[in-house]
Amino acid sequence: MCCYDLHSHSTASDGTLDPAGLVEKAHSAGVDVLALTDHDTLDGLAEAAQAVSELDLSLIPGVEISVTWQAMTIHVLGLNVDPLNQALSDGLQELQKVRDWRAGEISRKLANKGIPGALEGADRFRKGKILSRTHFAYFLVEAGYAASVRDVFKRFLVKGKPGYVHNEWVSMQRALGWIRQAGGLPVIAHPARYRLTRSKLKRLVGEFREAGGVGLEVVSGSHSRDETLHMGAVCREHRLFASCGSDYHGPEKPWVELGRLRRLPDACIPIWEAESWPPGLAV
Numbered sequence: 001m002c003c004y005d006l007h008s009h010s011t012a013s014d015g016t017l018d019p020a021g022l023v024e025k026a027h028s029a030g031v032d033v034l035a036l037t038d039h040d041t042l043d044g045l046a047e048a049a050q051a052v053s054e055l056d057l058s059l060i061p062g063v064e065i066s067v068t069w070q071a072m073t074i075h076v077l078g079l080n081v082d083p084l085n086q087a088l089s090d091g092l093q094e095l096q097k098v099r100d101w102r103a104g105e106i107s108r109k110l111a112n113k114g115i116p117g118a119l120e121g122a123d124r125f126r127k128g129k130i131l132s133r134t135h136f137a138y139f140l141v142e143a144g145y146a147a148s149v150r151d152v153f154k155r156f157l158v159k160g161k162p163g164y165v166h167n168e169w170v171s172m173q174r175a176l177g178w179i180r181q182a183g184g185l186p187v188i189a190h191p192a193r194y195r196l197t198r199s200k201l202k203r204l205v206g207e208f209r210e211a212g213g214v215g216l217e218v219v220s221g222s223h224s225r226d227e228t229l230h231m232g233a234v235c236r237e238h239r240l241f242a243s244c245g246s247d248y249h250g251p252e253k254p255w256v257e258l259g260r261l262r263r264l265p266d267a268c269i270p271i272w273e274a275e276s277w278p279p280g281l282a283v
């Protein structure tokens, strides 16, 4: 059986392995089909494509887009996007500007709380263009304000905490427009992470489908077994394709490994059986 891992990160966003290192790691972990899906950027894809050319591994060019839906952040994966598509790269450029604005605000708020130099500090951990809350977390741990990245998020970087800044990403409609124009398949990432009520989840999936969405990430490195079964049922009810991905960010989070994923629940139709899935990659 073919091993699919359709959600992963590199140093182009907030992962800790560079794209070539990620690809090698996926290969040695036994992954046959890997999607690189960095947050709001396609910058790692060329290096990853170069690295797979010598390996027995297929790369799906992807992206994980930050979407604002009903004042919440929802992550939407675009799988098999054309990395050269102008509409998509222009759109992602807008999101990078939002990120840069937000980073300044986070830094300003932290400075008001007696933590100076956060922007420069976070910037030192960034390897690509994307500045993520994860980079702020590394700085805050290094500077001794918290014991771990998890701890930083809980104490500083989530809603209601001193370094939290609300911002608008992009609407669901626009994000899906970019993905579709780039020939990709839109998939809602880690749906159980949003802690939505039954009716809100239904509304999200409904609007997502109307905007051209086709898949739900049923199996995720951040889903429990019960969450996986629940999302499998949602997937079938709404006639979406099921996807699976580790959401790997690097060896620093040893509880998430590449390619070590649960099977899709019975009766879910895998996204690699979609008609528009790249031929030759569905095994």
Ligand code: AMP
Pocket (backbone or CB within 6 Å): 014, 039, 066, 131, 132, 133, 134, 149, 150, 153, 154, 249
């Ligand atoms: P951003 O897109 O810059 O807002 O950062 C979100 C990223 O931070 C996610 O993709 C995760 O990698 C990471 N993250 C979010 N929440 C947590 C948390 N509670 N603990 C550790 N990492 C987190």
Ligand code: MN
Pocket (backbone or CB within 6 Å): 009, 014, 039, 134, 249
């Ligand atoms: Mn991340």
Ligand code: MN
Pocket (backbone or CB within 6 Å): 064, 075, 189, 190
């Ligand atoms: Mn995500």
Ligand code: MN
Pocket (backbone or CB within 6 Å): 007, 008, 009, 064, 189, 247
């Ligand atoms: Mn992710």
